[in-house]
Amino acid sequence: MTNNLENITGQIDNEISSKFLNEIDKTKLQLIKGWFIERSSQLQPWKSFCNINKFSKPKNAGEVSKRLFTNIKIYQGNYIAVSAMLILYCILTSPLLLFGLVMSFGGCYYISTRGQGKSIKLLGRDLTMAEQYGLVFLISLPLFFLASAGSIVFWIIGASAFIIVLHASMLELKSVDLELQEVNIL
Numbered sequence: 319m320t321n322n323l324e325n326i327t328g329q330i331d332n333e334i335s336s337k338f339l340n341e342i343d344k345t346k347l348q349l350i351k352g353w354f355i356e357r358s359s360q361l362q363p364w365k366s367f368c369n370i371n372k373f374s375k376p377k378n379a380g381e382v383s384k385r386l387f388t389n390i391k392i393y394q395g396n397y398i399a400v401s402a403m404l405i406l407y408c409i410l411t412s413p414l415l416l417f418g419l420v421m422s423f424g425g426c427y428y429i430s431t432r433g434q435g436k437s438i439k440l441l442g443r444d445l446t447m448a449e450q451y452g453l454v455f456l457i458s459l460p461l462f463f464l465a466s467a468g469s470i471v472f473w474i475i476g477a478s479a480f481i482i483v484l485h486a487s488m489l490e491l492k493s494v495d496l497e498l499q500e501v502n503i504l
Contacts, residue, residue, distance in 0.1 A: 360395035418461030425454035
């Protein structure tokens with residue numbers, strides 16, 4: 319899976335960097351690519367992550383905290399993937415939010431590539447690049463307000479925290495330890 323991800327990100331990197339990006343943007347893209355590759359390599363098998371037979375009620379608060387610490391450390395990549403799925407769900411089920419995001423990113427893309435850092439003239443006034451980004455922000459702000467983007471952000475945070483804490487506190491440590499020893503992770 320890591321090779322496929324590296325091939326895809328390599329193709330995207332070559333395609334994008336050859337056309338639009340300066341050296342600072344290329345460095346940022348490399349950092350983001352490295353972060354995603356590292357997280358994808360930390361993904362544990364979904365079969366063990368979702369195995370209901372390994373769930374049990376913790377005996378006391380000490381066991382809950384030990385399970386939370388250990389399971390979050392082990393399944394960090396999986397929890398990030400679950401949070402990403404919740405984000406994607408929210409974007410796809412809210413058409414106004416999707417429209418606002420497309421407009422925002424489209425405006426920023428247009429300013430960075432088509433404008434090439436040049437000022438534009440609007441109503442007899444030259445707008446610098448920073449002012450152009452500010453204008454995109456001001457136009458996008460009502461869309462995000464109407465789409466309830468603030469409540470969506472807090473819903474994602476709350477739902478992710480609930481799912482992560484519930485899963486990590488209920489998953490038995492001994493089954494996690496045995497399984498990880500089988501694949502030589504610990």
